Amino acid sequence: xxxVEHLTKKYGEARGINDVTFSVEKGEILGFLGPNxxxxxxxxxxxxxxxxxxxxxxxxxxxxVFEDSLNVRRRIGYLPETVPLYTDMQVPTYxxxxxxxxxxxxxxxxxxxxxxxxxxxLTHMAHKFIGELSKGYRQRVGLAQSLINxxxxxxxxxxxIGLDPKQIIEIRSLIKGxxxxxxxxxxxxILPEVSAICKRIIIIDExxxxxxxxxxxxxxxxxxxxxxxxxxxxxxxxxxxxxxAMEGVKNVETGAGAEDSLPYVVEFSDGTIDRxxxxxxxxxxxxxxxxxxxxxxxxxxxxxxxxxxxxxN
Amino acid sequence: xxxxxFILVKEIRSYFNSPVAFxxxxxxxxxTGYQFYVIFAKFSQLSFEVQTNPTIASQFxxxxxxEMVIRPFFNVVAVVMLIMLPMLTMRAFAExxxxxxxxxxxxxxVRDEEAIMGKFAGCMGIFTMMLLLSLPSVALVGYFxxxxxxxxxxxxxxxxxxxxxxxxxxxxxxxxxxxxxxAAALSFAALLLLYMVGYTAGLVGExxxxxxxxxxxxxxFEKFAKGVLDTSDIIYYLIFMALFLxxxxxxxxxxxxxx
Ligand SMILES: Nc1ncnc2c1ncn2[C@@H]1O[C@H](COP(=O)(O)OP(=O)(O)OP(=O)(O)O)[C@@H](O)[C@H]1O
Ligand SMILES: [Mg+2]
Numbered sequence: 001x002x003x004v005e006h007l008t009k010k011y012g013e014a015r016g017i018n019d020v021t022f023s024v025e026k027g028e029i030l031g032f033l034g035p036n037x038x039x040x041x042x043x044x045x046x047x048x049x050x051x052x053x054x055x056x057x058x059x060x061x062x063x064x065v066f067e068d069s070l071n072v073r074r075r076i077g078y079l080p081e082t083v084p085l086y087t088d089m090q091v092p093t094y095x096x097x098x099x100x101x102x103x104x105x106x107x108x109x110x111x112x113x114x115x116x117x118x119x120x121x122l123t124h125m126a127h128k129f130i131g132e133l134s135k136g137y138r139q140r141v142g143l144a145q146s147l148i149n150x151x152x153x154x155x156x157x158x159x160x161i162g163l164d165p166k167q168i169i170e171i172r173s174l175i176k177g178x179x180x181x182x183x184x185x186x187x188x189x190i191l192p193e194v195s196a197i198c199k200r201i202i203i204i205d206e207x208x209x210x211x212x213x214x215x216x217x218x219x220x221x222x223x224x225x226x227x228x229x230x231x232x233x234x235x236x237x238x239x240x241x242x243x244x245a246m247e248g249v250k251n252v253e254t255g256a257g258a259e260d261s262l263p264y265v266v267e268f269s270d271g272t273i274d275r276x277x278x279x280x281x282x283x284x285x286x287x288x289x290x291x292x293x294x295x296x297x298x299x300x301x302x303x304x305x306x307x308x309x310x311x312x313n
Numbered sequence: 314x315x316x317x318x319f320i321l322v323k324e325i326r327s328y329f330n331s332p333v334a335f336x337x338x339x340x341x342x343x344x345t346g347y348q349f350y351v352i353f354a355k356f357s358q359l360s361f362e363v364q365t366n367p368t369i370a371s372q373f374x375x376x377x378x379x380e381m382v383i384r385p386f387f388n389v390v391a392v393v394m395l396i397m398l399p400m401l402t403m404r405a406f407a408e409x410x411x412x413x414x415x416x417x418x419x420x421x422x423v424r425d426e427e428a429i430m431g432k433f434a435g436c437m438g439i440f441t442m443m444l445l446l447s448l449p450s451v452a453l454v455g456y457f458x459x460x461x462x463x464x465x466x467x468x469x470x471x472x473x474x475x476x477x478x479x480x481x482x483x484x485x486x487x488x489x490x491x492x493x494x495x496a497a498a499l500s501f502a503a504l505l506l507l508y509m510v511g512y513t514a515g516l517v518g519e520x521x522x523x524x525x526x527x528x529x530x531x532x533x534f535e536k537f538a539k540g541v542l543d544t545s546d547i548i549y550y551l552i553f554m555a556l557f558l559x560x561x562x563x564x565x566x567x568x569x570x571x572x
Contacts, residue, residue: 011571012571045416048420049419049420050416050419050420050569051569051570052569052570070422070424073420073421073422073423074422076420078417078420080413080416080417082413082416084412084413084414084415084416084417085414085417086323086327086412086414087412088327088330088331089323089326089327089330093326097319097322097323098421100315100316100319101316101319101320101421101422101423102421102422103422145417
């Protein structure tokens with residue numbers, strides 16, 4: 001449904017995004033994850049035809065965003081990060097205006113607007129001007145506007161930012177409920193959020209794609225962490241020496257605990273394979289007691305931080 | 314066409330939802346109304362003197378209400394337009410750039426030209442309403458005197474065309490900046506310059522003078538105010554509008570590229 005190839009955007013000298021490539025299948029929810037300034041908004045603005053890329057191509061529903069921008073725009077619903085709305089318009093007036101521009105047949109506009117206001121919980125705000133609404137309700141108007149012509153593709157830039165926890169949950173379940181036929185791209189800084197909603201995650205940092213995978217794969221792949229925790233019964237100095245002697249060890253830490261079963265954390269320089277067996281073998285060879293052995297689990301947050309900081313240093 | 318109408322309606326609505334249309338139209342009506350009063354009062358005084366004093370009558374001959382009231386009044390309206398229209402057009406795009414609503418508008422399936430023409434037509438709508446506010450003054454002249462109605466008609470046509478030129482320039486200035494004050498200041502400066510080049514025409518050589526005169530935005534209005542319809546004047550205003558609307562399109566395009 002969405003194919004992005006070698007997309008690059010430069011703002012003058014400044015870097016926006018650099019050689020971004022990914023694709024999204026029909027009906028998929030894709031999460032865009034990255035720290036501030038990573039290039040999430042930039043990518044979305046190119047996809048929604050707000051601005052052209054410096055180089056590379058992007059296709060939505062088979063149409064090129066630059067060559068065939070009107071056809072792309074007809075099929076996309078977009079919720080920009082800042083939720084820019086006309087504050088001097090009343091909610092239904094605004095939604096009718098958008099419906100008109102987005103080719104909703106004239107006769108269906110009224111019913112469509114009413115239906116959507118109900119769906120996003122705006123019905124009791126119908127008489128208000130958008131400028132009078134709270135952030136959460138503006139977000140709902142923004143969401144309603146993006147859904148007005150029932151688009152095939154939805155692009156949501158940080159849809160839950162600035163909302164209270166209750167509204168976050170509401171909006172999240174709303175977005176989840178939209179999935180199915182629709183293809184959705186949404187961005188966020190918050191990993192649990194994307195992993196709760198999305199089938200696949202792209203981690204982007206400093207304008208480059210760092211990883212693309214399902215939340216489960218990202219976790220298992222990376223949970224084979226570079227650290228192994230072990231509780232070992234044996235003379236402390238010898239144990240530390242033996243651990244250091246293993247291949248690829250970067251660091252050994254000794255924790256506090258009972259003298260005869262001290263916990264150790266061994267950190268390897270390469271975290272792509274499970275090192276537990278290696279540690280077990282080293283201990284058993286010395287005929288020490290092994291009480292506990294496990295790879296240190298990384299939370300999704302750790303993974304995120306690891307991926308974004310890895311290439312920096 | 315459909316998008317054009319939706320944008321046009323939205324523009325007109327937002328002029329009325331904010332005090333802009335009201336304030337600009339009121340100032341316009343007060344300034345032109347006051348000037349009309351001055352011109353008309355002078356004229357009545359003069360015609361009274363002519364009736365009672367034969368020496369003055371021989372000096373002036375028959376008083377012409379068209380020449381002495383209608384034409385000066387149109388010139389006043391033109392100057393007030395030059396001052397007030399930049400304040401009407403300044404918000405057209407600048408406000409949307411600033412508020413970020415351009416981002417959504419440009420991602421709707423709307424062509425740039427539809428957005429520009431919608432906004433242009435919206436401003437023209439408000440401007441036309443302003444112009445209608447000057448009709449009572451002219452009606453008053455018609456009630457007391459006997460003006461040449463074809464001059465009134467061509468005069469209004471000229472005002473409308475010149476207003477279109479002012480508005481198109483103002484829309485362009487509003488499209489290049491997100492600061493409404495800058496948009497208004499630039500439009501006002503540009504219009505004033507185009508107004509003044511006509512006066513400098515006499516000071517320079519003949520050919521340059523002709524060129525400057527042709528460029529002058531007021532020079533082309535003069536014949537309208539005399540009841541003469543000259544295609545070259547009409548074409549001047551139409552080209553002026555086309556040029557600035559085209560420039561607005563290019564400006565949107567370049568703003569997109571810069572992101
Ligand atoms: N209009 C612009 N002019 C110049 N540079 C820009 C512009 N917009 C974005 N950038 C730069 O491009 C880079 C990517 O910005 P972008 O807004 O895409 O990040 P983001 O991932 O959306 O960040 P955030 O999480 O803060 O929203 C940043 O370094 C930013 O400074
Ligand atoms: Mg962003």
